[in-house]
Amino acid sequence: FSSMFQSIAGKANLEKSDLEPALKALKDRLMTKNVTAMEEALVRILTPRRSIDILRDVHAAKEQRKPYVVVFVGVNGVGKSTNLAKVAYWLLEHDVKVMMAACDTFRSGAVEQLRTHARRLEIPIFEKGYEKDPAVVAKEAIQEASRNGSDVVLVDTAGRMQDNEPLMRALSKLIYLNNPDLVLFVGEALVGNDAVDQLSKFNQKLADLSTSPTPRLIDGILLTKFDTIDDKVGAALSMVYISGAPVMFVGCGQSYTDLKKLNVKSIVKTLLK
Amino acid sequence: MVLAQLGGSISRALQQMSNATIIDEKVLNDCLNEITRALLQSDVQFKLVRDMQTNIKKIVNLDDLAAGHNKRRIIQQAVFNELCKILDPGKPAFAPKKGKASVVMFVGLQGSGKTTTCTKYAFYHQKKGWKPALVCADTFRAGAFDQLKQNATKAKIPFYGSYMESDPVKIAVEGVDRFRKENCDLIIVDTSGRHKQEAALFEEMRQVSEATKPDLVIFVMDSSIGQAAFDQAQAFKQSVAVGAVIITKMDGHAKGGGALSAVAATKSPVIFIGTGEHMDEFEVFDVKPFVSRLLGMGDISGFMDK
Numbered sequence: 100f101s102s103m104f105q106s107i108a109g110k111a112n113l114e115k116s117d118l119e120p121a122l123k124a125l126k127d128r129l130m131t132k133n134v135t136a137m138e139e140a141l142v143r144i145l146t147p148r149r150s151i152d153i154l155r156d157v158h159a160a161k162e163q164r165k166p167y168v169v170v171f172v173g174v175n176g177v178g179k180s181t182n183l184a185k186v187a188y189w190l191l192e193h194d195v196k197v198m199m200a201a202c203d204t205f206r207s208g209a210v211e212q213l214r215t216h217a218r219r220l221e222i223p224i225f226e227k228g229y230e231k232d233p234a235v236v237a238k239e240a241i242q243e244a245s246r247n248g249s250d251v252v253l254v255d256t257a258g259r260m261q262d263n264e265p266l267m268r269a270l271s272k273l274i275y276l277n278n279p280d281l282v283l284f285v286g287e288a289l290v291g292n293d294a295v296d297q298l299s300k301f302n303q304k305l306a307d308l309s310t311s312p313t314p315r316l317i318d319g320i321l322l323t324k325f326d327t328i329d330d331k332v333g334a335a336l337s338m339v340y341i342s343g344a345p346v347m348f349v350g351c352g353q354s355y356t357d358l359k360k361l362n363v364k365s366i367v368k369t370l371l372k
Numbered sequence: 373m374v375l376a377q378l379g380g381s382i383s384r385a386l387q388q389m390s391n392a393t394i395i396d397e398k399v400l401n402d403c404l405n406e407i408t409r410a411l412l413q414s415d416v417q418f419k420l421v422r423d424m425q426t427n428i429k430k431i432v433n434l435d436d437l438a439a440g441h442n443k444r445r446i447i448q449q450a451v452f453n454e455l456c457k458i459l460d461p462g463k464p465a466f467a468p469k470k471g472k473a474s475v476v477m478f479v480g481l482q483g484s485g486k487t488t489t490c491t492k493y494a495f496y497h498q499k500k501g502w503k504p505a506l507v508c509a510d511t512f513r514a515g516a517f518d519q520l521k522q523n524a525t526k527a528k529i530p531f532y533g534s535y536m537e538s539d540p541v542k543i544a545v546e547g548v549d550r551f552r553k554e555n556c557d558l559i560i561v562d563t564s565g566r567h568k569q570e571a572a573l574f575e576e577m578r579q580v581s582e583a584t585k586p587d588l589v590i591f592v593m594d595s596s597i598g599q600a601a602f603d604q605a606q607a608f609k610q611s612v613a614v615g616a617v618i619i620t621k622m623d624g625h626a627k628g629g630g631a632l633s634a635v636a637a638t639k640s641p642v643i644f645i646g647t648g649e650h651m652d653e654f655e656v657f658d659v660k661p662f663v664s665r666l667l668g669m670g671d672i673s674g675f676m677d678k
């Protein structure tokens with residue numbers, strides 16, 4: 100029945116109404132069976148093709164004596180810095196040594212924001228203030244992490260619009276220069292039809308503007324503000340479905356513990372409600 | 373600006389209708405369906421779009437119309453008026469007066485652009501000869517005071533805040549009092565981001581409002597917001613007296629349909645839009661030119677104030 104879903108694959112944003120015809124067909128077919136079968140089918144379709152096990156990869160990097168580097172990217176105000184701090188907390192819980200790199204050298208208060216989180220979590224932070232080239236700050240941070248024996252470096256970057264060419268070029272440079280282990284796209288669940296454009300343009304720009312013949316793209320997604328949308332899970336779904344990149348974490352609040360794994364099952368339940 | 377894209381598809385729909393020699397029920401329906409689709413893709417709330425469609429159908433009674441060129445004109449005007457109606461709640465926002473102290477409080481969802489917009493708003497008025505001041509009543513977000521302080525310093529605008537105090541109500545009251553004494557005529561209070569699902573956060577906002585008695589509460593909304601826009605905006609309106617809306621990040625790709633939802637939900641006009649991260653990337657919002665641009669209409673004079 101995957102062909103039924105072809106029709107919605109090209110859609111900018113997936114909402115309940117989009118799924119309805121497909122669901123109806125599916126329902127008819129499964130009428131003789133049971134609802135669980137339908138749920139299972141949707142879950143399978145929405146489960147990303149790739150999966151990443153951060154903790155396993157962190158340990159592998161550690162064996163090779165090099166820090167595992169995660170770069171957080173995304174448009175303005177979606178929750179990059181806050182959720183970077185949540186990921187730091189999560190890593191600490193798993194006995195991983197974490198360091199932060201303050202590479203948003205543009206937005207007022209960005210460095211102090213990250214510094215505050217580092218202080219609260221009692222972890223080191225590498226910062227060079229404002230107006231420095233973030234690509235270079237990241238490079239120095241990773242060198243510092245190698246020296247001080249950190250297992251992971253979490254790199255914060257400035258928010259930028261996906262169509263802003265100079266800023267996307269700068270991000271591409273940061274990624275090219277530092278070849279991180281994980282490029283994490285941070286998107287907010289509040290977003291509407293722009294969700295897919297954000298994600299696909301970030302990928303496209305990273306590819307087009309890279310000076311490398313084999314450019315790095317988005318490896319995974321962190322979806323924030325899940326606590327603000329009630330049952331309007333369309334954006335979330337579209338991102339998973341269109342990009343094929345796994346949703347590695349879901350942010351569902353403003354404190355350090357508000358970080359979860361995506362529960363595809365419960366999203367499907369919301370859709371079928 | 374990307375709004376042109378929405379305008380593009382709407383004007384295409386109208387154009388197609390114009391091309392049809394006779395305008396019957398089907399042509400009208402096709403046209404309205406096309407417009408509906410464009411609006412939904414721009415994140416305008418589903419119910420708003422449906423109501424608009426119903427309204428237009430009510431206004432445009434095909435049987436009642438005489439044959440000839442008038443029909444198109446009437447349909448186009450109906451679409452124009454309906455869009456204006458959504459964006460124009462009827463009464464203008466409170467307008468602060470230069471030289472007379474006004475308190476303006478900024479509220480909105482997390483990360484919508486409040487702090488940035490506070491400075492833009494202050495800077496805009498300062499250039500026009502006002503004496504604005506900024507109060508940071510966000511004691512929650514890490515680095516919030518530093519952010520406001522750095523922005524204010526850049527714009528040479530006096531500011532008030534605290535690294536130690538955790539009660540936003542206390543800071544807000546102290547800041548407003550201080551700047552009243554210093555004869556500032558535009559006292560701007562920045563608050564933390566919040567959402568309707570957390571009652572305690574809304575209660576805190578209500579308290580800040582009660583204590584500072586703002587002359588105007590501005591709801592700041594991100595142009596990329598989806599279908600959650602209406603419910604969130606409405607919830608803010610139910611807790612504090614939202615009197616105006618500012619839509620941010622219009623330099624992005626989003627079509628800003630949430631703006632229509634925010635106006636409908638708060639019954640308050642959009643007064644400014646944010647078009648970039650820098651202090652001067654800020655524009656006055658005006659409904660009719662906005663809608664005519666939305667519809668891709670060059671000459672709008674014929675459609676206005678019929």
Ligand SMILES: Nc1nc2c(ncn2[C@@H]2O[C@H](COP(=O)(O)OP(=O)(O)OP(=O)(O)O)[C@@H](O)[C@H]2O)c(=O)[nH]1
Binds near residue numbers: 483
């Ligand atoms: N409700 C809710 N708020 C969140 C969540 N994640 C982040 N926030 C809030 O969203 C706002 C913006 O978060 P930041 O981390 O500063 O966002 P950012 O993407 O780093 O922003 P820029 O660096 O300015 O582009 C803050 O008020 C956060 O507390 C979440 O999962 N739920």
Ligand SMILES: Nc1nc2c(ncn2[C@@H]2O[C@H](COP(=O)(O)OP(=O)(O)OP(=O)(O)O)[C@@H](O)[C@H]2O)c(=O)[nH]1
Binds near residue numbers: 481482485516621624
């Ligand atoms: N491109 C663009 N970015 C904007 C605009 N307005 C604000 N921003 C950016 O959006 C992000 C969030 O802005 P803030 O002013 O911190 O948002 P806030 O509502 O105060 O956030 P909280 O206090 O955490 O709720 C920052 O990166 C701003 O630079 C705009 O008009 N265009």
Ligand SMILES: [Mg+2]
Binds near residue numbers: 180181209257
């Ligand atoms: Mg940030």
Ligand SMILES: [Mg+2]
Binds near residue numbers: 486516562564565
């Ligand atoms: Mg703020």
